[in-house]
Amino acid sequence: MTLTAAAAKALCRAVLAEASFGDVRVHVGSKQTGDLRFGASRPTTGGDVETLQISVTAQRDGRRATVTGNRTDAASLRALVARAETLAALAPVDPEASGPLGPTKPLRVAARDATVAAMTPQARADLVGEAIEVGKASGLEVSGHVQHRETADAFADRRGLSVFHVATELSMTCTCRTPDGTGSSKGGFISHARGAFSAKALATRVAEAALRSRNPEPIEAGRYTVVLMPDAVAELLDFLVERMDARAAGEGRSFFARAAGGTKIGETLFDPRVTLRSDPSDRGNPSSPLAEDGRPQARTTWIERGIVRTLHASRSYAELAGVPAVPVPNNIHMEGEANDLEALIAKVDRGLLVTRLWYNRMLDPKGIVATGLTRDGTFSIQGGKLGGPVKNLRYNDGPLTLLSRLVALGKPERAGMSTARVWVVPPMVVEGFHFESTSDAI
Amino acid sequence: MTTTRRGFLAAGTLASAALLVPRGVRGLPSEIRAPAPGAAGSPGLGALHEASPLPAHVALAQGALDRAKAAGASYADVRLVALTREHIEVRDRRVERVSQSDQIGLSVRVLVNGAWGFGATPQLIAAQVRKVTDRAVAGAKASAALARRVGAGPVELPRIAPVTANWATTHTLDPFSVGPAEKAALLLEAAAAVMGVAGVSHADARVTCVREDKLLLTSEGSRLHQIHLRVAPELTATAVDRRRGHFASRDHEAPPLAIGWEYLTDLDLVTAAVGVAQDALKKLHAPVVEPGQRHVILAPSNLYLTIHESIGHPTELDRAVGLEANFAGTSFLRVADTGVLQYANERVNVFADRTQPGGLATTGWDDEGVATSRWPLIEKGKFVGWQTTREQAGWIGETASHGCSYGHGYDGVQFQRMPNVSLQPGTEGYTTEDLINATDDGVYITGRGSWSIDQQRHNFQFGGQMFWRVKRGRIVSALRDVAYQANSLDFWRSCDMLGGASSYRLGGSMGDGKGEPQQMNAVSHGCPPARFRAAVVRTGGAK
Numbered sequence: 001m002t003l004t005a006a007a008a009k010a011l012c013r014a015v016l017a018e019a020s021f022g023d024v025r026v027h028v029g030s031k032q033t034g035d036l037r038f039g040a041s042r043p044t045t046g047g048d049v050e051t052l053q054i055s056v057t058a059q060r061d062g063r064r065a066t067v068t069g070n071r072t073d074a075a076s077l078r079a080l081v082a083r084a085e086t087l088a089a090l091a092p093v094d095p096e097a098s099g100p101l102g103p104t105k106p107l108r109v110a111a112r113d114a115t116v117a118a119m120t121p122q123a124r125a126d127l128v129g130e131a132i133e134v135g136k137a138s139g140l141e142v143s144g145h146v147q148h149r150e151t152a153d154a155f156a157d158r159r160g161l162s163v164f165h166v167a168t169e170l171s172m173t174c175t176c177r178t179p180d181g182t183g184s185s186k187g188g189f190i191s192h193a194r195g196a197f198s199a200k201a202l203a204t205r206v207a208e209a210a211l212r213s214r215n216p217e218p219i220e221a222g223r224y225t226v227v228l229m230p231d232a233v234a235e236l237l238d239f240l241v242e243r244m245d246a247r248a249a250g251e252g253r254s255f256f257a258r259a260a261g262g263t264k265i266g267e268t269l270f271d272p273r274v275t276l277r278s279d280p281s282d283r284g285n286p287s288s289p290l291a292e293d294g295r296p297q298a299r300t301t302w303i304e305r306g307i308v309r310t311l312h313a314s315r316s317y318a319e320l321a322g323v324p325a326v327p328v329p330n331n332i333h334m335e336g337e338a339n340d341l342e343a344l345i346a347k348v349d350r351g352l353l354v355t356r357l358w359y360n361r362m363l364d365p366k367g368i369v370a371t372g373l374t375r376d377g378t379f380s381i382q383g384g385k386l387g388g389p390v391k392n393l394r395y396n397d398g399p400l401t402l403l404s405r406l407v408a409l410g411k412p413e414r415a416g417m418s419t420a421r422v423w424v425v426p427p428m429v430v431e432g433f434h435f436e437s438t439s440d441a442i
Numbered sequence: 443m444t445t446t447r448r449g450f451l452a453a454g455t456l457a458s459a460a461l462l463v464p465r466g467v468r469g470l471p472s473e474i475r476a477p478a479p480g481a482a483g484s485p486g487l488g489a490l491h492e493a494s495p496l497p498a499h500v501a502l503a504q505g506a507l508d509r510a511k512a513a514g515a516s517y518a519d520v521r522l523v524a525l526t527r528e529h530i531e532v533r534d535r536r537v538e539r540v541s542q543s544d545q546i547g548l549s550v551r552v553l554v555n556g557a558w559g560f561g562a563t564p565q566l567i568a569a570q571v572r573k574v575t576d577r578a579v580a581g582a583k584a585s586a587a588l589a590r591r592v593g594a595g596p597v598e599l600p601r602i603a604p605v606t607a608n609w610a611t612t613h614t615l616d617p618f619s620v621g622p623a624e625k626a627a628l629l630l631e632a633a634a635a636v637m638g639v640a641g642v643s644h645a646d647a648r649v650t651c652v653r654e655d656k657l658l659l660t661s662e663g664s665r666l667h668q669i670h671l672r673v674a675p676e677l678t679a680t681a682v683d684r685r686r687g688h689f690a691s692r693d694h695e696a697p698p699l700a701i702g703w704e705y706l707t708d709l710d711l712v713t714a715a716v717g718v719a720q721d722a723l724k725k726l727h728a729p730v731v732e733p734g735q736r737h738v739i740l741a742p743s744n745l746y747l748t749i750h751e752s753i754g755h756p757t758e759l760d761r762a763v764g765l766e767a768n769f770a771g772t773s774f775l776r777v778a779d780t781g782v783l784q785y786a787n788e789r790v791n792v793f794a795d796r797t798q799p800g801g802l803a804t805t806g807w808d809d810e811g812v813a814t815s816r817w818p819l820i821e822k823g824k825f826v827g828w829q830t831t832r833e834q835a836g837w838i839g840e841t842a843s844h845g846c847s848y849g850h851g852y853d854g855v856q857f858q859r860m861p862n863v864s865l866q867p868g869t870e871g872y873t874t875e876d877l878i879n880a881t882d883d884g885v886y887i888t889g890r891g892s893w894s895i896d897q898q899r900h901n902f903q904f905g906g907q908m909f910w911r912v913k914r915g916r917i918v919s920a921l922r923d924v925a926y927q928a929n930s931l932d933f934w935r936s937c938d939m940l941g942g943a944s945s946y947r948l949g950g951s952m953g954d955g956k957g958e959p960q961q962m963n964a965v966s967h968g969c970p971p972a973r974f975r976a977a978v979v980r981t982g983g984a985k
Contacts, residue, residue, distance in 0.1 A: 039765030042594030043585040047560025068543035070564040090623035121581040143767040145958040175768040361892040364982035439901035
């Protein structure tokens with residue numbers, strides 16, 4: 001059980017009542033998580049965990065500090081606020097300090113599903129049991145994770161900010177491996193709602209792919225036309241979203257910086273089919289209307305028909321540079337086309353289908369070049385038809401290739417294994433994606 | 443321009459690199475007092491234990507143990523944890539962030555009908571602890587029934603003798619006794635020193651201090667109160683060439699350590715800052731690397747992470763048996779490889795060690811009451827040992843755990859986590875310069891860059907902070923956009939030179955992620971500089 005709106009707001013008020021500074025801000029985050037892991041076709045660890053975070057930021061004359069605690073009794077709250085104010089007084093002056101947010105009107109987002117909120121250890125064990133039984137019936141080793149959580153967040157300050165959001169999330173991932181270690185596949189589901197989710201259907205899909213992935217053929221590294229499934233697209237676009245930072249662009253440390261100074265906002269940088277938006281109030285895939293600092297997450301267009309429209313900015317940089325203070329988005333919706341997967345594969349004469357990417361790390365923040373490996377299902381494509389499995393490959397490439405060497409887009413769908421943001425992105429066909437080497441990993 | 447080694451030293455580059463190595467963390471540091479029996483740390487009740495909020499809640503913890511036993515638990519443990527983090531961040535000439543976080547709570551782990559259950563709460567009141575305990579028991583029962591349904595056997599734990607003890611990280615000055623203003627002033631001074639170097643555009647300086655205070659009670663009667671201190675300084679210089687649209691960043695190579703604030707006093711960040719800034723400029727204007735198969739000479743500040751990824755993770759037993767297949771991955775090692783597989787060149791000896799002075803994973807006892815120790819993973823190049831918890835010991839026919847159980851915070855369930863894993867120095871007593879002098883065509887790499895490795899730990903690619911072209915025994919120039927790529931076994935078998943004991947240093951990470959939900963672990967890796975063969979690749983700019 002997380003804090004209700006009334007309880008969370010009361011806690012915020014109790015904190016603010018202890019403030020002696022004019023500028024004190026509070027974030028209360030309450031979370032109830034239930035989970036169960038499974039590995040080698042048996043349940044392993046899991047449990048029911050509740051956490052609470054009370055973060056207090058105090059600021060005066062540009063001196064600012066944030067302290068976080070989790071005790072709710074009056075004495076602890078008083079001590080927390082006192083410590084924030086003491087630390088702030090000790091902190092050096094920040095010449096770029098921003099004032100409190102004050103009242104805001106975030107989007108109203110319905111993201112709490114009563115079925116998810118009420119899940120029990122038995123409900124988790126039932127989902128896991130379905131997955132293990134499907135895998136075992138195919139002679140596969142099954143592992144994975146099921147997790148349900150409810151989160152409640154409230155933000156308030158002494159200028160009148162008072163916002164609250166509650167959400168649920170159910171996620172399940174499942175990996176099937178052949179006992180001889182020659183084949184592996186993974187799939188996942190994530191949503192705010194239980195809906196019609198079936199662990200059995202998920203495991204069946206993963207088990208079939210695992211059986212098809214057995215004994216991958218060696219393959220040469222090099223440039224390939226690739227069909228990237230939505231989770232692979234999300235992994236690569238994540239680097240782009242991080243780098244769409246106004247300060248890095250303004251200071252010349254970014255792909256989005258113009259050589260002569262200023263940013264590339266308004267310039268056509270990508271294929272005209274590329275449109276990236278955020279919308280926390282999306283009905284099927286809602287996300288929090290509140291950013292980590294309490295700012296509202298508004299509907300935002302980042303890239304429109306290949307033209308860069310928006311860069312995100314911290315509040316202090318936004319004030320300094322006179323640009324909009326748009327927070328880093330927690331959801332990305334990318335437009336697609338009507339192609340189903342078969343139609344995408346049919347567009348590829350010689351190439352690869354990539355299910356997901358793993359251990360992705362930035363190599364070159366300026367060129368947004370990353371490295372990582374394919375995992376859990378990499379298949380050849382020959383003459384427009386899906387072929388057999390091939391060895392995993394290490395790529396050294398990045399999102400700019402995706403958005404500029406685009407052949408075709410599929411229908412957008414929720415990337416079920418991607419948890420850091422809500423990703424609703426299409427599978428993509430991209431030319432000349434660069435693989436550096438191959439790996440024996442399965 | 444070719445620089446002789448002598449000229450190179452005079453130019454101050456290796457000299458500045460030497461400054462980047464903190465004092466007090468050499469192989470056998472005289473500055474760190476003799477370890478207590480079991481591990482490097484201080485026994486007995488010190489000021490840290492006296493100030494701890496945890497002993498006040500022991501009755502609550504005992505109540506949870508009693509309730510779990512009454513509900514049928516064959517084993518239970520309760521952890522009271524107070525995790526305190528302080529983070530100060532400076533950018534250019536201003537303080538960007540001062541933050542402090544305190545998270546206190548209780549977790550209960552139960553073994554009922556041969557299956558685990560777990561519950562955690564920050565509300566340290568009897569009613570809530572009863573509720574959490576009951577949920578943990580319900581979870582264990584549901585998992586036990588599921589295990590039977592899918593034909594899995596029960597979890598079995600080897601018995602251990604109960605112990606009551608206190609332990610704390612060896613330190614001179616509690617990092618939380620130094621005020622944030624003093625810390626910020628030091629960072630501002632270091633950042634100013636970076637900004638004072640012409641051509642450098644940005645400086646980032648950060649320090650994170652952690653106190654992990656935990657009190658473990660087990661149903662077997664153990665009571666262990668341990669307090670860990672960790673300090674992680676960071677300093678980055680960034681140089682921007684706006685005309686060419688290039689920039690280069692250079693990080694200081696000081697590792698996070700289990701230590702007190704004396705670390706920062708000894709480190710002399712401000713003096714080192716100038717070298718860091720000059721290196722950023724060198725890197726900005728350096729030529730890109732010519733790709734190809736060649737020697738790489740890896741400084742400890744770089745090699746530690748390669749050890750972490752290509753030896754630390756593959757030797758985790760839970761990965762090898764498939765328990766982490768869904769996220770972190772499996773391992774190229776199989777149980778049948780134990781004592782058989784030639785992992786590395788025979789000069790390579792690697793020990794797991796939770797007793798190592800300064801090591802981030804150093805502790806007296808693990809999170810299920812097992813006394814920590816040092817044991818070999820690779821002996822004369824041969825793979826000989828695994829990382830284990832109590833539950834896992836029997837899986838490989840061993841009778842006792844190696845003490846690798848760890849849960850992060852009060853809310854993370856214990857599971858197998860990496861101990862400090864360290865490459866032992868060579869017997870020839872070589873220095874870094876000896877390795878360079880012996881190399882005809884290679885790249886000398888220092889510091890941590892980007893890193894990536896596959897889920898079975900075969901294929902890896904690691905970057906670094908500074909890269910130097912080595913030609914006919916000399917350093918000839920700086921390089922940029924370099925990474926080295928190899929297969930783990932090929933790489934370790936190609937190791938043909940190791941630095942001696944005086945060149946041994948600790949590196950480490952506070953962000954070793956594993957598990958679902960992902961938990962963090964802090965771990966160190968000691969090593970000398972060493973030479974290998976690998977594919978050198980070009981990572982940035984035009985491809």
